[in-house]
Amino acid sequence: MEKLIINGGDRLKGDVTVSGAKNAALPVVAAALMANGESMLEDIPGLRDVFCMMEILGAMGASVSFQDNVLTVNPNGSEFAEPPYNRVSKLRASYYLMGVLLARQRYARIAMPGGCAIGNRPIDLHLKGFKALGAETSIDHGVVELKASRLSGAKIYLDYPSVGATINIMLAATLASGLTTIENAAREPEIIDLANYLTVMGARIKGVGTDVIKIEGVQELVPAQHRIIPDRIESGSYMIAAAATRGDVYVRNSLSEHLKSLVAKLKEMGVIIQEDIEGVRVTAPNGIRAVDIKTLPHPGFPTDLQPQMMALLTQVDEGTSMVIETVFENRFMHIDELKRMGANISLDGRGALIKPSPLSGARVSASDLRAGVALIIAGLVADGETEIENAYHVERGYEKIELKLKDIGADLKVV
Numbered sequence: 001m002e003k004l005i006i007n008g009g010d011r012l013k014g015d016v017t018v019s020g021a022k023n024a025a026l027p028v029v030a031a032a033l034m035a036n037g038e039s040m041l042e043d044i045p046g047l048r049d050v051f052c053m054m055e056i057l058g059a060m061g062a063s064v065s066f067q068d069n070v071l072t073v074n075p076n077g078s079e080f081a082e083p084p085y086n087r088v089s090k091l092r093a094s095y096y097l098m099g100v101l102l103a104r105q106r107y108a109r110i111a112m113p114g115g116c117a118i119g120n121r122p123i124d125l126h127l128k129g130f131k132a133l134g135a136e137t138s139i140d141h142g143v144v145e146l147k148a149s150r151l152s153g154a155k156i157y158l159d160y161p162s163v164g165a166t167i168n169i170m171l172a173a174t175l176a177s178g179l180t181t182i183e184n185a186a187r188e189p190e191i192i193d194l195a196n197y198l199t200v201m202g203a204r205i206k207g208v209g210t211d212v213i214k215i216e217g218v219q220e221l222v223p224a225q226h227r228i229i230p231d232r233i234e235s236g237s238y239m240i241a242a243a244a245t246r247g248d249v250y251v252r253n254s255l256s257e258h259l260k261s262l263v264a265k266l267k268e269m270g271v272i273i274q275e276d277i278e279g280v281r282v283t284a285p286n287g288i289r290a291v292d293i294k295t296l297p298h299p300g301f302p303t304d305l306q307p308q309m310m311a312l313l314t315q316v317d318e319g320t321s322m323v324i325e326t327v328f329e330n331r332f333m334h335i336d337e338l339k340r341m342g343a344n345i346s347l348d349g350r351g352a353l354i355k356p357s358p359l360s361g362a363r364v365s366a367s368d369l370r371a372g373v374a375l376i377i378a379g380l381v382a383d384g385e386t387e388i389e390n391a392y393h394v395e396r397g398y399e400k401i402e403l404k405l406k407d408i409g410a411d412l413k414v415v
């Protein structure tokens with residue numbers, strides 16, 4: 001998907017079903033290497049990032065297959081080959097293989113995950129955790145090497161509740177000896193999902209979803225079956241798109257308990273949200289008001305919905321909104337693109353002021369996944385044709401987005 005062309009102006013209307021969560025699937029698929037035998041993972045979204053992880057596992061010597069959103073992984077009991085640089089450099093989540101390999105074979109050599117449009121994204125907290133567990137860590141010419149003769153449980157305080165560091169330490173500690181405590185741990189639902197999978201595999205983990213996670217190491221893990229949670233960011237993106245187009249959309253397979261901050265903000269704006277056991281219906285009357293947003297670790301407002309929310313905030317009927325991004329230092333690349341379409345946004349450091357203004361179709365470019373979806377939402381409300389270059393970013397995180405949007409009335413095509 002190189003380019004997306006959207007003819008804006010249609011209200012979104014109908015049912016859309018959310019896929020399994022990308023950011024839960026990626027660590028779960030990596031963790032399947034920790035048990036000998038075949039693990040069966042269900043509701044895995046068919047996404048570029050997932051296929052990239054599959055290719056990495058395959059190149060390391062594991063057997064992997066994917067059909068109808070079921071992914072099977074069998075590590076084949078082998079000593080793993082080094083994950084291939086050309087894939088690792090394209091997938092940040094490949095760093096979960098550090099925790100997995102350290103746990104499984106007490107040794108890992110893996111290229112640093114590449115740079116990223118939304119910020120520097122260092123891995124110092126991951127390495128600090130591995131060191132506390134007894135690993136020697138070094139970085140040479142962009143390659144991380146981890147070695148441990150023995151991994152022992154430790155008390156680790158994270159300076160920041162990093163999702164990746166919490167997951168990596170949890171993975172390594174699962175097969176360490178003794179008790180590991182992670183303090184100031186991240187509380188994202190994807191961490192709970194991984195812990196649920198590891199627990200079925202035989203791990204002993206308590207406290208996930210709070211800021212103190214305790215892991216009592218076990219000798220080995222067994223293969224297991226697991227169903228991935230629904231993707232809260234995909235769900236939130238469709239909810240925001242529905243509100244922006246003043247539509248009426250039922251977002252199926254959506255867990256609103258994972259999206260409390262978004263639901264609260266949409267309600268504050270005047271959007272009508274009706275939750276039931278299967279999902280959530282979003283309708284947007286006229287008279288939508290501006291709100292202020294500050295991104296924070298979960299359960300605060302997710303940074304992964306900030307660009308989409310900004311597109312919606314250009315379309316309020318009254319007021320000026322402020323968006324403050326605290327998680328990533330450079331996650332405002334969508335602003336210049338939204339401005340090409342007529343948005344009235346002024347940026348000062350980590351804060352952006354958004355005044356409502358009509359949008360019109362333009363040629364824009366997606367700098368990353370979530371920025372790409374923000375541009376799609378802007379294109380849906382804009383007058384005329386919007387051409388989004390580098391739209392392939394969107395395929396990293398939104399399964400069948402073209403079809404799903406067409407089904408609810410969007411006029412778009414992939415070039």
Ligand code: EPU
Pocket residue numbers: 023024026092093119120121122123124125126127160161162163164165186303304327328329369370397
């Ligand atoms: N950080 C450090 N040192 C570290 C680790 C993180 O300084 O060792 C900083 C980062 O630079 C960033 C902040 O801490 O400023 C938060 O990073 P975190 O580690 O929590 O994020 P991540 O694990 O790299 C995951 C998701 C992101 C999502 C963030 C925050 C995956 C594969 N990625 O990234 O998802 O934005 O958590 O919720 O799960 C996306 O899906 O579009 C995406 C970017």
